Amino acid sequence: MKIEEIQHITDVVGHWGKWQSNIFFFYLTTSVYSAFHNLGLALMAPKVDFWCATDLQKNMTDHCYADIKKTIPCTKWVYAESFLTKTIISEWDLVCDRAWLVSITQSLYMCGMTISALLCGHFSDKYGRLPVLWTAVVTEIVAGLSCAFSISIYQYMISRFVLAIGAYGRYLTGFMLVIETTGPEYRATMGIVCRFGWALGCFILPGIVWLFDNWRHAQLAFTLPEILWILWLCRIPESPRWQLAKGNSEKAQEELRRAAELNKRRLTGIEDKLEELRDRFEKENESCSDRKANLFDLWKTPNLRKNTIILCLTWFTTGYVYYGLSLNIGDLGGNLLTNFAIAGLLEFPSFGISLYALKKSGRRSVQFCIMFAAGIGSFIAIPFYFLPFGTTAINITLGMIVKFCISISYYTIYIYSAEVYPTLVRQVGVGCNSGFSRIGSVLAPFVKELSHYTHITVSFATFGVISTGSALLVLLLPETRGKEIPDTLLEAEKISRKS
Numbered sequence: 464m465k466i467e468e469i470q471h472i473t474d475v476v477g478h479w480g481k482w483q484s485n486i487f488f489f490y491l492t493t494s495v496y497s498a499f500h501n502l503g504l505a506l507m508a509p510k511v512d513f514w515c516a517t518d519l520q521k522n523m524t525d526h527c528y529a530d531i532k533k534t535i536p537c538t539k540w541v542y543a544e545s546f547l548t549k550t551i552i553s554e555w556d557l558v559c560d561r562a563w564l565v566s567i568t569q570s571l572y573m574c575g576m577t578i579s580a581l582l583c584g585h586f587s588d589k590y591g592r593l594p595v596l597w598t599a600v601v602t603e604i605v606a607g608l609s610c611a612f613s614i615s616i617y618q619y620m621i622s623r624f625v626l627a628i629g630a631y632g633r634y635l636t637g638f639m640l641v642i643e644t645t646g647p648e649y650r651a652t653m654g655i656v657c658r659f660g661w662a663l664g665c666f667i668l669p670g671i672v673w674l675f676d677n678w679r680h681a682q683l684a685f686t687l688p689e690i691l692w693i694l695w696l697c698r699i700p701e702s703p704r705w706q707l708a709k710g711n712s713e714k715a716q717e718e719l720r721r722a723a724e725l726n727k728r729r730l731t732g733i734e735d736k737l738e739e740l741r742d743r744f745e746k747e748n749e750s751c752s753d754r755k756a757n758l759f760d761l762w763k764t765p766n767l768r769k770n771t772i773i774l775c776l777t778w779f780t781t782g783y784v785y786y787g788l789s790l791n792i793g794d795l796g797g798n799l800l801t802n803f804a805i806a807g808l809l810e811f812p813s814f815g816i817s818l819y820a821l822k823k824s825g826r827r828s829v830q831f832c833i834m835f836a837a838g839i840g841s842f843i844a845i846p847f848y849f850l851p852f853g854t855t856a857i858n859i860t861l862g863m864i865v866k867f868c869i870s871i872s873y874y875t876i877y878i879y880s881a882e883v884y885p886t887l888v889r890q891v892g893v894g895c896n897s898g899f900s901r902i903g904s905v906l907a908p909f910v911k912e913l914s915h916y917t918h919i920t921v922s923f924a925t926f927g928v929i930s931t932g933s934a935l936l937v938l939l940l941p942e943t944r945g946k947e948i949p950d951t952l953l954e955a956e957k958i959s960r961k962s
Contacts, residue, residue, distance in 0.1 A: 475719055475723060475728075476719055476722040476723045476726055476728060477722075477723070477726040477728050478645070478646030478648065478649055479645070479646070479649055479726075480722075480725060480726030480727065480728075481725040481726060482644070482700075482721075482722040482725040482726050483641075483644050483645055483726075485698060485699070486637075486640050486641055486644055486699060486700070487641055487645075487653060487656075487657065489637065489692075489695055489696075489699055490637040490638065490640070490641050490657055490660070491656075491657055491659060491660040492660060493600075493633060493634070493637060493660070493689075493692060494634065494637075494657065494658070494659075494660025494661045494664065495660045495661070495663050495664040495667075496630070496664065496685060496688075496689060497630055497631075497633075497634045497660070497661055497664065498660075498661050498662075498663075498664025498665045498668055498807075499664055499668055499671070499685040500572075500603075500607070500626060500627070500630045500685060501572070501630075501786075502665065502668060502789055502790070502803075503668065503672070503681065503682070503685060504551070504565075504568060504569050504572070504623070504790075505569075505789070505790045505791075505792070505793075505803075506668065506669060506672040506681075506799070506800070506803065507547070507550060507551050507672065507678040507681060507682070508550055508551040508552050508557065508565045508568075508678075509547070509550060509552075509793070509799055510793055510799075511550070511552065511553075515537035515539070515541075537559070539556075547672070547675075547676060547677065547678055547681075548676040548677060549676070549677045549678060549679075550678055551565070551568075551616075551619070551678055552565065554678070555615070555616040557616065563912070564616055564620075565908075566908040566909055566911060566912060567620070567908075568616070568619065568620050568623060569790060569908040570905050570906075570908045570909070571620050571623060571624045571627075572623045572624065572626070572627045573627070573786070573901050573904035573905040573907070573908070574624065574627070574901070574905055575623070575624040575625065575626065575627025575628045575631070576627045576628075576630075576631040576897075576901040576904065577898050577901035577902060577904075577905065578628060579599075579627060579628040579629070579630075579631040579632045579635070580631060580635060580894045580895070580897040580898040580900075580901055581758075581894055581895065581898050582628070582632070583595050583599065583631075583632035583635055583636055583890075583894060584635070584890045584891045584892075584893065584894020584895065584897075585757060585758070585890075585891055585894070587636050587639065587890045588705075588887070588888065588889075588890045588891050591701050591702070591705060591706075592636050592639055592640050592643075592701060592702045592705060592890075593699065593700070593701040593702075595632060595636050596632075596633060596636045596637060596640070596696065596699065597696060598629075598632070599628075599629045599630075599631075599632030599633035599636060600629065600633050600689070600692055600693065600696060601629070601693075602625060602626075602628060602629030602632070603626060603629030603630045603632075603633055603689060604629075604686060604689050604690060604692075605625075605629075606622050606623075606625040606626035606628075606629055607622075607626055607682065607685060607686030607689065608683075608686055609622035609625070609626075610622040610623060610626060610682050610686075611679050611682040611683045611686060612679075631897075631901075635890075635893070635894060635897060636890075638657065638877065638881075638893075639702070639881075639889065639890050639893070640699070640702055641653055641657055642881050642889075643702045643704040643705065643886070643889075644702065644703075644704070650878065650881075650882070652818060652822075656814070656818070658810075658814045658817075658873075658874050658877075659811075659814060661810065662807065662810030662811050662813075662814060664807075665803075665806065665807035665810050666804065666807030666808055666810065666811070667807070668803065668807065669800040669801075669803040669804045669807070670804075671684055671685075672800075673800060700718050700721075700722075701714070701718065703715040703718045703719050703722070704886060705886070706718070708886045708887055757891065758891060758895060760887070760888045760891065760952065761884075761888060761891065761892055761895060763952060764952060764956045765956075766941075766956050767884075767952065767956060769939065770883050770940055770941065771892065771895065771896075773936045773937065773939055773940055774876075774879075774880050774883065774892075774896045774940070775895065775896055775899040776899070776932075776933055776936060777830070777834070777872075777876060777896075777933045777936065777937060778876060778880075778896040778897060778899045778900035778903070779899040779900060779902055779903040779929075780834070780903065780929045780930055780932075780933040781834075781869060781872045781873055781876055781900055781903070781933075782899070782900030782901060782902070782903030782904040782907065783903030783904065783906055783907050783926075783929065784837060784841075784865070784866075784869045784903075784926045784929070784930060785866070785869045785870065785872075785873055785904075785907075786903070786904045786907035786908075787906075787907040787910040787922065787926065788806075788862060788865060788866045788869070788910075788926075789806065789866065789907075790907055790908055790910070790911075791907075791908075791910050791911045791914070791922075792806055792862070792866075794911065794914055794919060795855075795858050795859045795862040796855035796858055796859060797855055797856075797859055802859065805859075805863060806863060806866055809863060809866065809867045809870065810870055812867075813867055813870040813871045813874065814870075814871075814874050816871060817829075817871050817874040817875050820871075820875075821875060821878065821944070824944075825942045825944045826875065826878065826879045826882065826942060826943050826944050827879075827937060827938065827940055827941075827942045829875055830872065830875055830876065830879055830934075830937045830940075831934050831935075831937045831938055832934075833868050833869075833871045833872050833875065834868075834872055834930050834931070834933050834934035834937060835930070835931060835934035835935075836868045837865050837868035837869045837872065837926070837930040838926070838927045838928070838929075838930030838931030838932075838934060839927070839931070840861065840864045840865040840868060840927075841865050841923045841924070841926035841927035841930060842923070842924070842927040843861060844858070844861035844862065844865065844920075844923045845920045845923050845924060845927075847861060848918070848919060848920050849920075865923075865926060869930070876896075877893070879940070879943065880892065880893050880896050881893055882943035882946070883940065883941065883943060884949075885949040885951050885952055885954055886949070886951075887951065887952070888952070910922050913925075
């Protein structure tokens with residue numbers, strides 16, 4: 464390759480090798496635990512039958528009541544047998560007027576993810592990917608242990624909130640490292656395959672919860688193995704692309720030399736290549752060298768502003784529908800653990816189809832088709848809840864189809880968003896989009912209450928309206944397939960104008 468053809472750091476160190484695989488497998492492994500933390504509460508606080516406990520030792524004939532019509536409040540409950548001998552609900556009696564605390568607990572977790580998306584996006588663009596990754600992992604471990612040893616529902620709520628900040632900060636920052644160290648032709652593949660960890664976590668989660676008879680033991684199973692990540696983190700590098708974009712060329716060149724050696728690339732002429740790469744970044748960043756990346760940068764140019772609005776709405780829809788179904792999948796009928804296992808199993812073909820579709824077609828058309836299919840599937844499910852031949856099997860099948868479609872969207876939207884934003888604001892941009900996904904996720908736990916006080920078809924109608932609406936808006940986004948991801952705001956604006 465000629466010196467003047469150097470465009471990406473992988474043109475110097477190679478598109479795939481030991482250097483990239485170390486980062487990739489770290490992200491892949493840790494993603495499994497993201498599924499545990501995100502969805503675990505739905506299994507540790509399952510819906511169970513309960514009734515008021517009566518004191519059989521008390522002789523009611525020995526007591527006189529002035530008001531024979533007075534209602535005596537229940538102070539103790541008996542719970543039906545479940546796959547867990549002790550759940551969060553039975554531990555803290557989260558029933559009747561305290562039942563809403565379960566949804567609040569999950570909603571607070573999603574709030575933590577929202578804050579994490581914004582804070583980690585900002586700080587990782589400002590201070591680097593690696594410092595934020597370290598902070599997130601340590602926070603995740605400490606908060607996870609606090610959850611397991613909580614003495615009240617309120618401590619558990621706060622611990623889950625902090626856990627979300629750490630877990631999602633680790634997840635999002637790790638994803639950016641994978642994208643920024645992978646060559647253009649591997650971006651879609653790595654972005655989708657990285658989600659294999661999440662799919663695996665969704666699938667084995669019911670088995671882990673079933674294996675332990677106590678929710679505290681299950682929580683420890685989610686947390687203790689994470690301590691080993693600290694050893695692995697010592698071998699994770701900072702993003703050279705971020706270092707070059709920030710003008711820290713010396714450290715970037717040092718890491719790129721090490722990467723080239725690990726990937727067994729010829730070091731002949733590498734100094735000239737590194738110099739060309741550094742000059743390219745310096746020239747392209749001259750116009751924005753005096754600015755620090757922040758949320759306001761997403762609104763600087765017309766097309767970037769339009770793209771940000773559309774992506775935020777699409778992420779909101781994806782988060783609301785995905786978690787609205789995942790967290791309340793028991794409402795479809797049937798066995799909760801079985802439903803979870805089936806939904807987790809469907810995650811595998813969803814990322815396989817995502818990978819195939821992104822290779823064969825454009826990002827925009829794929830995103831449109833899957834969002835539109837999710838919307839239509841939601842509308843089709845509605846009449847089966849009223850028809851005389853509607854069965855639990857049909858309801859579960861249609862619900863799984865909608866979740867399958869929206870799962871594909873969760874895979875493709877990460878890739879699409881990362882390719883739309885330039886390097887200097889990519890983490891902030893994807894973090895902002897993800898924040899809107901978390902807003903949808905914050906509302907998702909209350910799909911249970913919406914279905915309870917109205918009808919489950921109202922929830923499906925909501926899914927249908929926002930999914931089809933987002934699908935139509937996606938058509939206004941630029942196509943990024945086969946194009947070099949932009950590094951500056953000017954490059955991002957040019958790509959949008961050409962699409």
